Amino acid sequence: MAEQAGKSGRTSRRTKALSAAVVGVLAVAVAVLWWGFGAGQGSSRRLGAWIDADNAALVALGREVYAAHCAACHGVDLEGEADWRVRKADGSLPAPPHDESGHTWHHADALLFEITRSGGKSVAPAGFPSGMPGFSEALSDREIAASIAFIKSRWPAEIRRRQELISRRQQVAAQAARADPARRPGPDTGLP
Ligand code: HEC
Numbered sequence: 295m296a297e298q299a300g301k302s303g304r305t306s307r308r309t310k311a312l313s314a315a316v317v318g319v320l321a322v323a324v325a326v327l328w329w330g331f332g333a334g335q336g337s338s339r340r341l342g343a344w345i346d347a348d349n350a351a352l353v354a355l356g357r358e359v360y361a362a363h364c365a366a367c368h369g370v371d372l373e374g375e376a377d378w379r380v381r382k383a384d385g386s387l388p389a390p391p392h393d394e395s396g397h398t399w400h401h402a403d404a405l406l407f408e409i410t411r412s413g414g415k416s417v418a419p420a421g422f423p424s425g426m427p428g429f430s431e432a433l434s435d436r437e438i439a440a441s442i443a444f445i446k447s448r449w450p451a452e453i454r455r456r457q458e459l460i461s462r463r464q465q466v467a468a469q470a471a472r473a474d475p476a477r478r479p480g481p482d483t484g485l486p
Pocket of ligand 1: 364
């Protein structure tokens, strides 16, 4: 009887220690995800770190923003301009498609946000005549994020999954670079 009580005391101590460990691991995982996806940061820059294409309200706003501000160049159906890989006479490139046939999905959310906010020139090599205007004055950061959420919502599941991995890798690299500037990667221009 006494022996049994001792045994169950040990078991419950072990169970308690185990569940404390599980809770600890979960807490760290949640913190990493929270930080990793930029949800915990309020600054406008961080808004571009992870853009949720499953957020119906954001996608609905993005559909309107896209039609009013992006479709004229990138196509009403995200199809881009004809011969979008061929440079124009002035050396600039036509607007590429935003559907899965283009390369928009090869880029992390943070970069797509930055290109849309600050324009193609902000990420292109110096002197490149980018035809992509910046929208920092015409659109709020939420509207910019929404236009990208809408574009992402149009991709097939497999493309969305691959672009999510690219975004997450970029996040991890950006965090490492913040912690140790020597590890800062070279510029990803985001252009072909
Ligand atoms: C006046 C035409 C024009 C408008 C309007 C326009 N774009 Fe662009 N966009 C371009 C061109 C041209 C490029 C090609 C990049 C370059 O040459 O720098 C481009 C490139 C991009 C890229 C980079 C794609 C990649 O794969 O590198 C993104 C993202 C983008 N545009 C998003 C948008 C969004 C979102 C809107 C609306 C809010 C928009 N664009 C409106 C012309 C336009």
